[in-house]
Amino acid sequence: MELISGKEIQELTFREIREEVQSLKDKGIEACLAVIIVGNDPASRVYVNNKKKACETVGIKSLEYALPEETTTEELLDLIEKLNSDEAVNGILCQLPVPKHINKLAVIESISPEKDVDCFHPVNVGKLSLGRAQLVPCTPAGVIRMLDVAGVEIEGKRAVVIGRSDIVGKPMGIMLMERNATVTVCHSKTKDLSSITKQADILVATVGKQKLVTADMVKEGAVVIDVGINRNGEGKLCGDVDFENVAPHCSKITPVPGGVGPMTITMLMKNTVTATKIQNNIK
Numbered sequence: 001m002e003l004i005s006g007k008e009i010q011e012l013t014f015r016e017i018r019e020e021v022q023s024l025k026d027k028g029i030e031a032c033l034a035v036i037i038v039g040n041d042p043a044s045r046v047y048v049n050n051k052k053k054a055c056e057t058v059g060i061k062s063l064e065y066a067l068p069e070e071t072t073t074e075e076l077l078d079l080i081e082k083l084n085s086d087e088a089v090n091g092i093l094c095q096l097p098v099p100k101h102i103n104k105l106a107v108i109e110s111i112s113p114e115k116d117v118d119c120f121h122p123v124n125v126g127k128l129s130l131g132r133a134q135l136v137p138c139t140p141a142g143v144i145r146m147l148d149v150a151g152v153e154i155e156g157k158r159a160v161v162i163g164r165s166d167i168v169g170k171p172m173g174i175m176l177m178e179r180n181a182t183v184t185v186c187h188s189k190t191k192d193l194s195s196i197t198k199q200a201d202i203l204v205a206t207v208g209k210q211k212l213v214t215a216d217m218v219k220e221g222a223v224v225i226d227v228g229i230n231r232n233g234e235g236k237l238c239g240d241v242d243f244e245n246v247a248p249h250c251s252k253i254t255p256v257p258g259g260v261g262p263m264t265i266t267m268l269m270k271n272t273v274t275a276t277k278i279q280n281n282i283k
């Protein structure tokens, strides 16, 4: 069994991104990401700080807009409109969740698709399903990157994704299909889940339930990717996979923490560079 380390693949990918950012700087272009945070959610604050830190690491300029809890949808949309038309800003993201009184869909749809580095805008989701994506959803793109760096062949393989959320499960299924895997996407209404997961050469769990994937659900020699982030009874971070018992049956597996987690932010940096290149007509 081999561990696929998100931290190592992050370092490798950051090195490549840093070079791309530098070569843009050599052309007089400074990649810039604007991050909006509304309210005082502590988890959101941690995520935003991590994104700013990642920008620093790869040399991307970051701008933070911290807005008070009582900000209205209109005020937020005004700010996004300003950032949409600011040529010095290449990527825009609004940290979710936003406070309940804000119209989340309106916010997502107001970000210019060209600057939508989270890839949540319906135009970018549509392009992904048409096989014409330029910006890609960060977590599933991170999983694909991990599979590639770990030397896992995707083409022709049976892939099973557990979970069908708009930000992870669905795009994960599309991206694996795009890479010529034969894909099944499972969810809470799936009957006899283990009979399906047992067929998987590549199994991706993105549910949010600890120990959902047990050893009897995994084919011998499978590659298992654990996207889940949960806290166990002792308050420790864990994924959706019963790691201790599943790992001995896998050819490769990702740990939690230190697996998919670091890759999401990595692909956000990659998307920011891609957006900068597109906006400057650089191939």
Ligand code: NAP
Pocket (backbone or CB within 6 Å): 139, 162, 163, 164, 165, 166, 167, 168, 169, 186, 187, 188, 189, 190, 193, 206, 207, 208, 209, 212, 227, 228, 229, 230, 260, 261, 262, 264
């Ligand atoms: P979500 O929106 O809550 O979706 C969970 C999915 O799991 C749903 O499609 C649900 O089915 C399905 N599900 C629930 N119980 C199930 C069961 N018993 N059997 C099979 N499927 C079941 O969650 P998400 O946003 O995709 O996130 C999933 C997990 O990944 C969470 O732990 C989250 O924290 C983590 N996550 C990690 C990263 C990262 O960077 N590593 C990024 C994003 C999310 P229905 O559709 O039928 O309800």
